Amino acid sequence: MRAILCVAAFAAVVTFVHPVFAEAPPDPAAVKEEDGKYFDKEDNPTFKVTNGSTDWYTYSGYRRYHSECHVCHGPDGEGSSYAPALKESVKTLSYGEFLEVVASGRKNVNTSHTNVMPAFGDNPNVACYIDDLYVYLRARGADAVGRVRPAKHDDKPPAAQQAEDSCMGVKK
Numbered sequence: 001m002r003a004i005l006c007v008a009a010f011a012a013v014v015t016f017v018h019p020v021f022a023e024a025p026p027d028p029a030a031v032k033e034e035d036g037k038y039f040d041k042e043d044n045p046t047f048k049v050t051n052g053s054t055d056w057y058t059y060s061g062y063r064r065y066h067s068e069c070h071v072c073h074g075p076d077g078e079g080s081s082y083a084p085a086l087k088e089s090v091k092t093l094s095y096g097e098f099l100e101v102v103a104s105g106r107k108n109v110n111t112s113h114t115n116v117m118p119a120f121g122d123n124p125n126v127a128c129y130i131d132d133l134y135v136y137l138r139a140r141g142a143d144a145v146g147r148v149r150p151a152k153h154d155d156k157p158p159a160a161q162q163a164e165d166s167c168m169g170v171k172k
């Protein structure tokens with residue numbers, strides 16, 4: 001039940017941010033930090049790399065990406081013959097557009113093939129980590145993180161643990 005609530009919240013976010021469609025994507029530079037999470041000047045989540053060490057969310061996004069997305073989108077956000085390079089997509093998609101596609105999916109049908117982006121809005125393993133995925137892909141797009149597992153990273157902030165527990169419905 002908790003997971004379903006979380007998904008409803010995710011859908012609400014998507015609806016809420018919908019009007020930002022077609023705006024230019026913001027500069028990924030971090031200008032603000034809150035509980036170990038970084039934000040750009042438009043208040044969208046972003047990465048921070050300091051002396052080769054990444055923020056927690058970039059590292060977490062790396063792990064989530066490679067469990068949920070890489071089979072179609074290729075390792076390290078590089079793309080494949082089936083699905084686009086997401087490290088490039090996040091340079092042109094707004095945060096709202098990114099959330100929308102991941103939550104609702106997309107189907108591209110043409111005469112020779114059908115490429116399907118599944119809807120992940122009801123999958124807590126994606127929905128609960130959507131910012132992590134976005135932040136990691138922005139870091140890849142900006143070449144702030146290479147094609148490797150981030151070796152050094154911040155510890156998991158208590159705020160990240162709390163958000164995860166409530167999204168996943170873990171009882172304390």
Ligand code: HEC
Pocket residue numbers: 065068069070071072073082083084086089093098101102106107108115116117118120126133
């Ligand atoms: C089953 C294969 C598959 C999986 C798994 C998958 N995708 Fe996709 N995704 C696609 C395809 C195919 C497209 C292109 C659809 C189209 O052309 O309209 C796509 C498109 C996208 C787009 C739009 C890109 C753009 O440039 O417009 C985003 C964002 C995206 N996927 C994110 C993700 C994320 C994040 C994950 C992991 C949680 C993921 N996808 C997992 C197949 C997949």
